[in-house]
Amino acid sequence: MASIGSTAMEERVAEYVGERVGLGELAGSSAGVIRTVLLSWVRFAGAPEWSTGQVVEWVDQPAAANSRKSRLTKLRPFCQWLVANDVIVRDPTLRVRRGPTVEMPPRCLHGDDVAAILSHCCDERCRVAVLLMAHCGLRIGETVAINGADLDRRARSVEVRGKGGRGGVTRVMPVPGHVWRRLAGLAHDRGPVFRSELTGGRLTADRLRRLVTAAMVDAGVKSCAGDGVSPHSLRHTFAQDLLDGGADVRLVQTGLGHRSLRSTELYLRREPPGLREAMEQRRYVA
Numbered sequence: 001m002a003s004i005g006s007t008a009m010e011e012r013v014a015e016y017v018g019e020r021v022g023l024g025e026l027a028g029s030s031a032g033v034i035r036t037v038l039l040s041w042v043r044f045a046g047a048p049e050w051s052t053g054q055v056v057e058w059v060d061q062p063a064a065a066n067s068r069k070s071r072l073t074k075l076r077p078f079c080q081w082l083v084a085n086d087v088i089v090r091d092p093t094l095r096v097r098r099g100p101t102v103e104m105p106p107r108c109l110h111g112d113d114v115a116a117i118l119s120h121c122c123d124e125r126c127r128v129a130v131l132l133m134a135h136c137g138l139r140i141g142e143t144v145a146i147n148g149a150d151l152d153r154r155a156r157s158v159e160v161r162g163k164g165g166r167g168g169v170t171r172v173m174p175v176p177g178h179v180w181r182r183l184a185g186l187a188h189d190r191g192p193v194f195r196s197e198l199t200g201g202r203l204t205a206d207r208l209r210r211l212v213t214a215a216m217v218d219a220g221v222k223s224c225a226g227d228g229v230s231p232h233s234l235r236h237t238f239a240q241d242l243l244d245g246g247a248d249v250r251l252v253q254t255g256l257g258h259r260s261l262r263s264t265e266l267y268l269r270r271e272p273p274g275l276r277e278a279m280e281q282r283r284y285v286a
Contacts, residue, residue, distance in 0.1 A: 010043075049230045051232045055072075139235060
């Protein structure tokens with residue numbers, strides 16, 4: 001399936017709304033409202049792969065005109081239409097309820113999985129991107145947006161610019177030493193750190209997503225299109241590792257650049273590591 005950018009996805013919104021109007025399912029005023037809401041989602045989330053966490057973060061944003069239920073009601077049929085037309089491989093709204101809860105936490109990886117992905121990356125750009133997502137919680141779009149000017153070599157930190165549509169504010173993330181050395185090695189000037197091998201310009205988010213996904217498939221971490229594993233899983237792993245290590249949920253929220261604490265609290269719903277093994281050791285015989 002070919003990757004699709006956010007501009008092309010806006011065209012899909014127009015196509016979807018037009019199709020429903022043509023079928024008599026929408027009137028002019030309703031079509032305008034749905035078009036506005038769906039464009040808001042596309043500009044918030046960027047190009048797919050879209051995740052359940054992104055949906056929750058978007059629907060939980062304060063809005064006078066559109067409630068959580070209303071936004072989800074408009075987004076879900078659009079995502080189903082995109083799946084039916086082979087534009088996206090999975091519906092990110094499937095696990096999101098109309099109420100305030102989400103049925104399942106985000107899919108995370110294990111340390112061995114991350115190591116395997118790194119060993120199957122095709123080049124240094126891919127390896128550094130994986131390290132930044134797994135160790136610093138960056139999104140794909142935030143990763144490719146990094147410029148050499150964003151690196152503070154004295155503090156060994158990077159200024160991360162969250163996408164405006166996501167309500168993401170600029171945040172400064174410390175970078176572990178072993179990751180910093182490789183990141184700094186890619187920064188040859190104040191311009192883009194991640195560059196296209198073809199044009200020399202900034203690497204696109206879609207291209208980086210394909211590189212990381214290929215490494216996941218080659219490593220055996222991702223088995224099929226609908227298995228719930230994507231490059232975004234590396235960001236989930238960063239969050240879960242911090243929480244498992246005892247970090248405060250609000251600290252993790254800051255690191256992820258989440259506007260809504262609810263988005264971060266999804267990670268608290270996972271089965272605590274080691275709990276099942278500890279319970280299995282306690283056996284009562286009847």
